[in-house]
Amino acid sequence: MNGIDRPGLATGLDSIHVIRFEKVVKTYPGQSHTALDQVSVDIEKGEFVFLVGQSGSGKSTFLRLILREYRPTSGKVHVAGKEINRLASWKVPRLRRQIGTVFQDFRLLQNKTVAENVGFALQVIGKSRSHIRTAVPEALDLVGLGDKADRLPDELSGGEQQRVAIARAFVNKPMILIADEPTGNLDPTSSSEIMKLLDRINRTGTTVVMATHDAGIVNEMRKRVIELEHGRVVRDEASGIYGNQN
Numbered sequence: 001m002n003g004i005d006r007p008g009l010a011t012g013l014d015s016i017h018v019i020r021f022e023k024v025v026k027t028y029p030g031q032s033h034t035a036l037d038q039v040s041v042d043i044e045k046g047e048f049v050f051l052v053g054q055s056g057s058g059k060s061t062f063l064r065l066i067l068r069e070y071r072p073t074s075g076k077v078h079v080a081g082k083e084i085n086r087l088a089s090w091k092v093p094r095l096r097r098q099i100g101t102v103f104q105d106f107r108l109l110q111n112k113t114v115a116e117n118v119g120f121a122l123q124v125i126g127k128s129r130s131h132i133r134t135a136v137p138e139a140l141d142l143v144g145l146g147d148k149a150d151r152l153p154d155e156l157s158g159g160e161q162q163r164v165a166i167a168r169a170f171v172n173k174p175m176i177l178i179a180d181e182p183t184g185n186l187d188p189t190s191s192s193e194i195m196k197l198l199d200r201i202n203r204t205g206t207t208v209v210m211a212t213h214d215a216g217i218v219n220e221m222r223k224r225v226i227e228l229e230h231g232r233v234v235r236d237e238a239s240g241i242y243g244n245q246n
């Protein structure tokens, strides 16, 4: 394994760390091994980061700690300048409002239309009806589904459903977008459309952190790559590829 070149640290004191892990250890209750082991990572505003590593290496755990679904066993997780393990529970929803999420299995509400799925994300955080009326079509246009607003999820292809999930994740213009294997259930053409969208969203300034097993995508996009192995960071490269270069 080569060294860790820590691309996030290059810009000096003024850099804005949207996500910072400091010596984070996570051991799940009843497990003898650590899911994350002394992980220290800085991710700056506007970065696009791929998290790679074998199944069980700790990628989803890393993402779930950002969302404060779990607290670290030791170490600190900072999101948007706040140490989130110390955040009062009632402040967690406010944190999550700043983070859009996209998963392999889309997680759409099956009994709601495409527009309702996207609008619901705004409704639950108390946005006005007039805001929802303009924001939802905009988000659906962004993902190329303006003409499918009234369809139900099961009337759409997998790739289209994932585009709805992306519209839902982005409609609130989050600071961070977390994607856990978003192309895992998709064919190569749909996957490449999803990646174009994530790239576009990233260009608006949203920090994207994506866990993936898709070597083709990582090698094509040439973004920062953080590789985990048994819960440890074994590689952190700007413009990296999927596999180890050595």
Ligand SMILES: Nc1ncnc2c1ncn2[C@@H]1O[C@H](COP(=O)(O)OP(=O)(O)OP(=O)(O)O)[C@@H](O)[C@H]1O
Binding pocket: 028, 029, 031, 034, 035, 053, 054, 055, 056, 057, 058, 059, 060, 061, 062
């Ligand atoms: N809720 C949980 N309870 C107990 N152990 C867990 C839990 N979630 C994950 N683990 C364990 O923590 C380790 C890391 O799992 P994690 O899901 O973070 O890996 P991953 O890299 O995302 O894997 P995959 O690529 O298969 O999604 C594994 O050993 C896993 O079995």
